[in-house]
Amino acid sequence: MRKSGFFAVYAILVVAQMLLSNYFHLTQYILLSILPVMVLCIPLNVSTSASMVIAFVTGLLVDLLSEGLLGLNALALVPVAFARKEMVRLIFGEELLARGEDFSVRRSGLGQVVLAMVLAQALFLFIYIWADSAGTRPFWFNFLRFICSLPAGVLVSLLVVDTLAPDSRK
Numbered sequence: 094m095r096k097s098g099f100f101a102v103y104a105i106l107v108v109a110q111m112l113l114s115n116y117f118h119l120t121q122y123i124l125l126s127i128l129p130v131m132v133l134c135i136p137l138n139v140s141t142s143a144s145m146v147i148a149f150v151t152g153l154l155v156d157l158l159s160e161g162l163l164g165l166n167a168l169a170l171v172p173v174a175f176a177r178k179e180m181v182r183l184i185f186g187e188e189l190l191a192r193g194e195d196f197s198v199r200r201s202g203l204g205q206v207v208l209a210m211v212l213a214q215a216l217f218l219f220i221y222i223w224a225d226s227a228g229t230r231p232f233w234f235n236f237l238r239f240i241c242s243l244p245a246g247v248l249v250s251l252l253v254v255d256t257l258a259p260d261s262r263k
Contacts, residue, residue: 107155121238126214129210129217130210133177137190137193137194141175152165166221169221176216181209185209
């Protein structure tokens, strides 16, 4: 997918995340977010600093236009953007970065893509839940929220990953 097509889909998914944040509250223990996988799928030829700016603006827009504390999504997304290339290097290998290719479910396999999504979601949730609680909620509540939100977020993100990271060989 070309950059312009990617960012058009990315913008549509930002709106989808805003709708998800505003209208799909299952319980206080589940935080549904597709933002970490969106940041993970930013093309690898985009620099880390540019992806951090994209993540910050995305998080701020979602915070501003949906319910939530201003800056909370931005705070949790920027570290995901910072660690994005290292996660890709760790899970998909060095040659993917060396060739300048992006990962896809078809090329890399569902297992590797899900592992990358789990790492991105876990980093996002850890920071988000820690900052959201601000020391006012007990550990067990935060732990339970993390444990419930991680698989829910990965499942919702599975719907998004093939859209943002399609196989260019199709």
